[in-house]
Amino acid sequence: MPLEVVEGPEIVVGAREWENREWFPPGPQLAICLSGGKERLADLTDDELLQVAAAARRQTSWAQARELAAIAELTQRRTSAEADGDPDYRILSAHESVTEEVAAALTVTGNTAATLVHLAEQLTGPLAETGAALEAGRVDMAKARVICDITDSLPDQVAQRVESAVLEKASIQTAGQLRRRIKRVVQRLAPEAVEERKREAVRQRRLELWETAAGTADLALCDLAPEDAHAVFNKITAAAHGIKADGDTRPLNLIRADLATQLLNGAELPTAVQVLLAQAEDAEPSAPTPAQVPDDDNGDTTDTTDTSDTTVTALAALLGQRLAHLRGRTPAAELPAAVDQAVHRLTQRFAQRRDELCQGDDDQHGRPGYRPPASLRREIEARHATCVFPSCNQPSHRCDLDHTIPWRPGVTCRCNLAPLCRRHHRLKQTPGWKLHHLWPGLLVWTTPAGAWYIIRPDRQ
Ligand SMILES: [Zn+2]
Ligand SMILES: [Zn+2]
Structure with a gap:
């Protein structure tokens, strides 16, 4: 959603502070708005409740x-x-000493305090832009940490270039999406630093053990070279599959865990398993590489001169304006339906132009058959690297290509296909939720509360 800073919001105690306010900046005035009694929440509409939750989160970032x-x-x-x-060396450095002061005052561990002191220095020093975004509520603490973590070993100048490349979109990305994006940007701007960091981490490889809340214990080999970790994992998986094929009915996860425990314990394995492990070793051609997130980062030049991109931008802006306008003047109970209709009408209005765009030279709209051909699938996956739900990270190659409007014979086309993971495919069928496809790659979710999320093809 667009972030628009409202200057000097007026406060009318007892009135609906949230009306027409997509974005209300954090600070003392927002604190007053948020501190109404709990019973007042019962008076708010669904949409307003979500705005209150988002505002409280901004206020937390500010604090x-x-x-x-x-x-x-x-x-x-x-x-x-x-x-x-x-x-x-007989005494603590000023830095270590202030860390202890912070730990005692905030009742946190020394490690937590050290992290806070480091973060504080970064966000008021080289990463001041991120500090300002946190204070303005544009990013939350988790995202500020992600930016700080990944740029940590980089020279200040490089860290700042990475920061300015990622900060603008950070407010519409989850911390996980942001992390992947920063990694790509760092890889591009400072590939040798990435390699060095990895080598340094591998030098710290270790076996860790910790107790869990359930009263069990986790045992983990940490910071192995990825090829070593994958080789071990694949070998155990192959043996576990073999045991399963031999008639063991337990889930694969269980077989794998027991097998790994037995191996590490040095317990004598049944001969059949020994044979399977030996086979797995022989069958392994080479260590597989870690699963790669598709690299869709085309150098921050998301606005190309492609005319359909211009259309997408214009359409998204038009839609955003129209819906914001609607929110201001529609009774809460009618908002979800009104939002839905507005999106639908706009979709209809542009349908003819969209169809012309799709037809291209051969005068045919779409392709026959339900299943999209491989080339079309590749095109859709390139357009959206992940499932098109705003907070979802499922890579599109692991999603189904969903026909936004249920398929009818004859039309399988880029203007009606988008990657959806299983969970969000089910969400789309859930009453109150709708997914619209305005323009190839430009989608809009409408929600039971009358909120909307515009998904652009270049949102990453
Ligand atoms: Zn089409
Ligand atoms: Zn999803």
């Missing part, structure tokens, strides 16, 4: 930015007061 700013200021005081000259 977290203040927390970090205070820590940064204290750290700055302590370190600048530290005596120059050779460090005295």
Whole structure:
């Protein structure tokens, strides 16, 4: 949704503060709006409730930015007061000492405090833009951490270039989407730093053990070279498949866990399993590479001169405007239906132009048959790297290509196909939810609360 900063919001206590406010900046005034009694939530519409939740989250980000700013200021005081000259190893450095102050004051562990101090210094220093975005509620703490983590070992200048490349879209991405995007950008801007970081991590490889909430324990080999980890995993999986084929009816996960435990315990394995393991070893041609997220990052040049891109941008803007206008003047109970109709009408209005675009030279709209041909599938997957639900990360090659309007004989076309994972395929069938396809690759979800999410082909 568009982020629009409202200057000096007026506060009318008792009135509906949320009306017409897509974006209300965090700070003292928002705190007042949010602090109405709980019973008042019962008076709000579904749409308003979601806006309250989003506003409270912005307010949290703002408060977290203040927390970090205070820590940064204290750290700055302590370190600048530290005596120059050779460090005295009998005492803590100013940095270590302030970390202990923070740990005691906030009742957190030393590790957590060290992370906070580091984050505070980064977000008030080299990553000040991210700090400002956190304070303005445009990104939350999880995303600020992601930006800080992945740029950590990079020279400040490179970190800042990465930051400005990813920050704008960060507000409409989940932390996971943002993480993948930053990794791609870093890979492009500083490939040697990425390699070095990986080598350094492998040098810290280790076996870890921890207790879980269920009273069980997890055992993990951490920071292995990926080819080693995959080789072990594939070998055990192959043997487990063999055991299953031999008549073991337990789920594969269980067989794998028991087999791995037995192997690590040095227990004598049944001969059949030994044979299977030996076979698995022989059958393994080479260590497979880790699953790759498709690289759809075309160098931040998402706005190409392609005319259909221009159409997408214009259509998305038109739709956004129209729906925001609608939200301002529609009674809550009627909003979901009104939003849905508005999207539908706009889709109809552009249908003819869309069909002309699809027909191309051969005067045919779409292709016969239900299943899209491989070339069309590739085109759709390139257009959307993941499932088209806004927060979903399922890679499109693992999704079904859904006919947005249920298939009728004759039309399988780019203007009616989009990747949907199983879960969001079911969501699309759920009452209150609808998915519209306005233009090839431009989709709109409408929700039971009357909210909407515009999915553009280049949203990553
Ligand atoms: Zn079409
Ligand atoms: Zn999905």
